[in-house]
Amino acid sequence: MAKRIVPGQTIGIIGGGQLGRMMTIAAKEMGYRVAVMDPTKDSPCAQVSDIEIVASYDDLDAAKKxxxxxxxxxxxxxxxxxxVLGWLEENAYLPQGSELIKITQDRANEKKAIVRSGAEVAPYFLVNNIEDLQAGLEELGMPAVLKxxxxxxxxxxQAVIKETNDRSDAEKLLSHGQCVLEKWLSFEKEISVIVTRSVSGEVNTFPIAENIHxxxxxxxxxVPARIDAQIAQKATEKAINLAKSINMVGTLAVEMFLTTDGEIFINELAPRPHNSGHYTLNACETSQFEQHIxxxxxxxxGKPDLLKPVVMANILGEHLQPVLEKIDQFSDCKLHLYGKAEAKVKRKMGHLNILANTIEEALDKYESLNIWNN
Ligand code: ADP
Ligand code: MG
Structure with missing residues (x-):
C-alpha cells in the first residue's frame, strides 16, 4: 500500500535520542512537522521537533496520542x-510494519533471518541454562562470546569466555533470558552496509564503512573502507538480499566481519539509521537520515554517492571538552553535537566528520587533533 506523505504532514518518531534528532533535522529541511515520544523531557530529538510527548515507551495512551x-x-x-507496536500496526500508519523490528529485537531470530537470506553468521549455539552453555562450549570451542x-x-x-574457569560473567547473563553463544572470530576488519528500502520497494545502499571499535x-x-572491490561488491549484495528477503521498509544497518581469507560473516542488524552511517551527513549526496525519511x-x-573520503570519529563524554578546545582546527571538520545535558564517560555526545581528499589525509588530521589518543 504505497502512500506518499507530503511536506506539511507530521512524522511521529518513537524514541528521542540522537538518531531521532538527526532524522528530525532532515525531515524539517524537507518541510515536515515532527512529533516525538520519549520518557525524558527535552530529549535530543524533542529539542528540534514540533510536538513532544513525554512518556515511557510502553505507555499505550501516549502512543495513541x-x-x-x-x-x-x-x-x-x-x-x-x-x-505499542501491535496497536500502532493495527490503528496507525506504520509503513515499516512490525516484522523487521521483531527480527532484530532478538539475536536468535536475527541469525535465522540472516541465514535464510543466504548469508553466513558466526557458528552459534542457543543457550537457556548452564547445561546448554557447557554443551555450546564443547561444540564451538573457546574463545566464545555469550550474548x-x-x-x-x-x-x-555480553561476556567473552576465553577459558573454562572464565564463566562466571557468562553464567550471570543467563538470568536475562535466552542467550546465544558465538564462536569468537579472529576477523581482519569490521565493516557495515546501510541499506534503505522505500514503501514502493526501491532499494539503495550507502558506501561501505570500515569500523573501529x-x-x-x-x-x-x-569511508571508503580499505577493502577489495570484489569483497565490497559481495558485502553490498548480501545486505540487499537480506533487505529483500525480509521484505523490509526503512533503514537496515548490517554489521559484518571480514576474515583474512575474504569471508564475510554478518554480525548483527539494526532496523534504523546507524552510528556507522553518520559520515553520510557530510560526505554523501544524501544522508542516511534523509534517506530514511x-x-x-x-x-x-536519493543518490547515496560518496562525495569525499571521510573519517567519522565518535565524541564520547570524555572527549567533549578536548573537542571544544580544538574548534579553531575544524575548517575541514563538521562537528555534530546531540544536545545531551550531561557529558558522562562513554556516553555518545556527538561525532566529528573529518573530510579530506584521501583517507590518509583524513586519518592524519584525526591523529593531529590528538583528542582520541589519550
Ligand atoms: P552490540 O553492538 O549490540 O553491543 P555486537 O554483537 O555488535 O553487539 O558486539 C560488539 C562488538 O564485539 C563487535 O563489534 C565486535 O567487535 C565484537 N564481537 C562481537 N561478536 C564477536 C565474535 N563472534 N567474534 C569476534 N568479535 C566479536
Ligand atoms: Mg554491534
Missing part, C-alpha cells in the same frame, strides 16, 4: 514495546 497527531509513524531504536538475545548494545549484555563502542568509521514517506530514494 502520538498516532493522533501523526500522519506516519517511525522509530529510532529497536526496542519498541510489543503491545543475551534481547536488549544488548555497545557490548552490554574501542571497548565495544564504535570509535571510528573510515524519503523511504517512509515514499519519495524516490
Amino acid at each position: 502520538l498516532a493522533e497527531v501523526s500522519d506516519v509513524i517511525t522509530y529510532e531504536f529497536e526496542n519498541v514495546d510489543h503491545i 543475551t538475545c534481547r536488549g544488548g548494545y555497545d557490548g552490554k549484555g 574501542v571497548e565495544n563502542i564504535l570509535s571510528q568509521s573510515i 524519503r523511504a517512509v514517506c515514499d519519495w524516490p530514494l
